Amino acid sequence: MEKARILMMPFASIYSLYVQKAEKKGRTKSEVNEIIFWLTGYDEPSLQQQMISGVDLETFFRQAPHINPNASLIKGVICGYRVEEIKDELMQKIRYLDKLIDELAKGKVMEKILRK
Template sequence: MDQTKVFKMPFATVYPLYVKKVERKGRTKTEVDEIIFWMTGYNEETLQQQIKDEVDFETFFQQAPQLNKNISLIKGVICGYRVEEIENPLMQKIRYLDKLIDELAKGKSMEKILRK
């Protein structure tokens, strides 16, 4: 898939898929939100506004209040790529988020997911 297509994809389209994925594995929307808050600095109100405004991934990350300084601690493979080796900064952030959601769905503790 062309990377620019992913960048222009509305976050509001992908967010419910994240929630659905983790709920099938017994996790919760609240945990998905906690991951997003930790990674981006959004809170409940600002996250819901981004979803309501149907911003794309590029805008979602550009407008993030504060990216967590520990996101560089996220390591591993997602979609066949090592997240720490992805060269495009925006694609790397998208894949970091994908990786955290995968870890949640696989049953990792929130403490480990949030790199505490």
């Protein structure tokens, strides 16, 4: 089976798109980072290392220190799919992050985005 193109994209490229999307809507890079840290368990140094090393999106998620157990509380539609119904675990994690960044750009408060 052929790998989805998104899995081969450099995480740093995706990250910069997330930051652009957030900043266009008056949100900040630090908020994007907070979401990534919450979802994946990375911290500032390990996130920077992943971007410097040029890992692809698949590797970024496979090497994530831990996926937040509350990620299963993320519900809704992103890219035409209900995130809670995505069968492929890796693709679901990617779409979780997409959904959280989308919520940030739509002005949701951080407490709700991080499912507190």
